[in-house]
Amino acid sequence: MPFTSRYLIILTILLMLVSVVNIADKELLAPVAEVVRAELGMSDTQLGAIRSAVFLAALVSQLFWGPLSDRWVRKNVITLGAIIWSALTWLTAFVGNFPQLLSARASMSFAEGCFNPSSFALITDSAPKEKHGLLIGLMSLTYPVGTAAALIVASAIGTAQWRQPFVIFGIIGIALGVLVFFIVREPPRGGMAEYGGKFSLDAMRRVWTTPSALLGFALDTAQATINWSLAFWAPIYFTRYRIAPNADAAALALLPAILGFVLGALIGGIAIDRLRQRTERAPAIVALIAMIGGLGAAFITFNLFEMTSVMLAGFVLGLVGYMAMPAVNLVFFAVVPPETKASTIATSNVILNLVIAIISFLIGVVSDAAELRVAFGGVVLAMFAVGIGASLALLRTLPRDIARQRELIEARVKRD
Template identity: 25%
Template sequence: MKTATSSTHEKKQTALPTPSQARLAFTILLIINILNYVDRSILSSVQTLIQADFHLSDIELGLLNSSFLFIYGLATLPIGVWADRGIRKNIIAICVTVWSIATTISGLTQNFIQLFLTRSVLGIGEAGYAPASVSMIGDSFPKERRGLMLSIWSTGNLIGTAVGLILGGVVAQAFGWRWVFYIVGLPGLLAAFFIWRSIEPKRGAFDNGEGDASDAAASAHGSIGGDILQVVRRLLKTPTYWVLVAAFICSFFITGAALSWIPTFLHRDFALTIARAGMVSGGVLAGGSIVGTLIGGWLGDRLQRRISQGRMIVTAAAFLIGAPMTWLALSMHTLPAFITVFLMAIICLSLCLGPIQAILQDVTPPDIRSTAVGLALLLGHLLGDASSPLIIGAISDKTHSLGFALTITGPTCLFLAGLICLIGIKTVAKDMQHIHHQMH
């Protein structure tokens, strides 16, 4: 028999958060997301120095980046299922602790194999964060605010990447590449403690507005999360979900390639120092991405209130406009011209970050939402950015031109993502209506 104390404890652990509690948890999740991308991006900022120390080829550098992304993709699905069954804030705390320790140990490695292993462990830790955190945010705010909140949360990807590239280059040039891993690995342990102490929101509370229905969804999600085939069968009835998965695969391919190779591209093609290459790539990514993401979240929510396809239209336009801009930027031969056009391309591409996450929330039931996010990330990473750093490295070694390797792959993948999202414009309204009928 449950005691009054244990019952009170459960209510505190799983509850409809107050606005202040939701904002506090969201702030912690945003900080963790920033640390997430700092940890994953620092390798690309210092890999030129690591290449010289360990005598690596471009293929081996690509494999270091791909190892993290491959393990990250494999681990995302099972941890996503875990997030549908367990307490999400605890899952996040465990994963943050694991990736912070793995990052710190990376500074102690002495050869390619050791660094390969620590980056692989980093992938396991970071895989658990995205599905659980997106689900927590979706259950902490009303539907009409999800797009904006997820857009703000998505800026953590961009801020963290920029900080990782800038800090990594500056610290590595001043103190050596090992100190970069020491400095960025430790703050995650403090963030893990704070999210562990936060409130776990009720599942689906803002989707139906009724406590009883929310409790029913919460009790049902365990069996569904435990049977991935049943979840997939339910998702097969949602065409928009698979449109988003296909778009993820195409866009993740170039995202993985760009984050892994842009600092090295600037160092080689424009003869920049390690520190300046990190500052330029990080600064452009930060400025352009924050502007584009916030505009995209606001524009997607505003257009969504008028037509059911609003967010999907913004997403498709972002890819279709960003593709030629990316090709033009990579074709520039002077640094000022490259920075100007690349900044415009980043703004265009970032318009989709908030809307595409919100669409994923809108077309999936709350009881399997974490698993749905995990499956989308699994396919996106395994077929997209997990393979792209290695492929780009192979093309670079073969052609002796990293710029050529980026130019022939990036714009093509982005254009395909845009075409795929045009299909989603025809399906998203019906899928959203289907979810609405399920919840009511």
């Protein structure tokens, strides 16, 4: 029996709140990084190492959480992970040196890895297919909202009191994890508009032989590297180049870009839903527009040094560039077997976390050796170029792979 509209609204709001806390916990260090670096006596290389450890731990976590999400009750996976990562976030408030901070952030990130594979598969399995673009757009906007929550809370409390936000978000996350356990209902795998099978290695091999899925991995890696790099390094960049007068102002200066991210996620999801009524290439078209527009906006942003101009350019960068976010998961869900949704997202997370871990460390090293603008700006521009290439290729492969997936579902229906 389909879930009621009332339940779907409650489910969406609850998962969005959990996602906001998930992202905020990961980004709590960004607005206070300069203060923490000074207090704990760290270098940019060590900051980069912490950022790398976060994404390496997230990478390893997907090897555990992804298959578990395809085999176990997904709401229980989210509940367990949320309570663990929130407790570790709370413990971060008590670190006293670089090794302790590294360990706390890495272990928190491992536990956070439960959320994406479980939540995106669960919410799309609970709702009609024609609403998937909107739902994924809503879930996608929690990334910038979570980042904004971290920036605003840290700035409101004051970066000098950098430990308090870790306690606040830790307590909130534990409470939300308990709510997930009591409110969320587990939908059938494959959802309302598809015919799901049982997870198997053969099904995952099909994912790895689907060109559009591989291109989706590339697009996901490009957009994620851009967004996570902006979230962590932009406040440091604003302070270092005197675009903002202090760390608190630097954290708040990122808010226009985050507002752009929120609007971009919504616009991207809605645009794909409407465009998909006319063409199966809709996710690729929206992603291509986002990547081309984002490249131009990023080039302009890194050549401005006055705060108002940078904030305006950052808003445009967020608005246009983040339209690609909903496209990624819609590509995956259109071309992979329904029973591999969580594992497909986990696979993509493994790839992007490895890339981000390496790049985060390299940004720190290059920043110490040369300057932050070269390292940070170069990475953002290069990743937009990768996204353009992946989107162009998807225009060619997506219709064929969607047809192949449709044949699989029809064969299952006839067989049973």
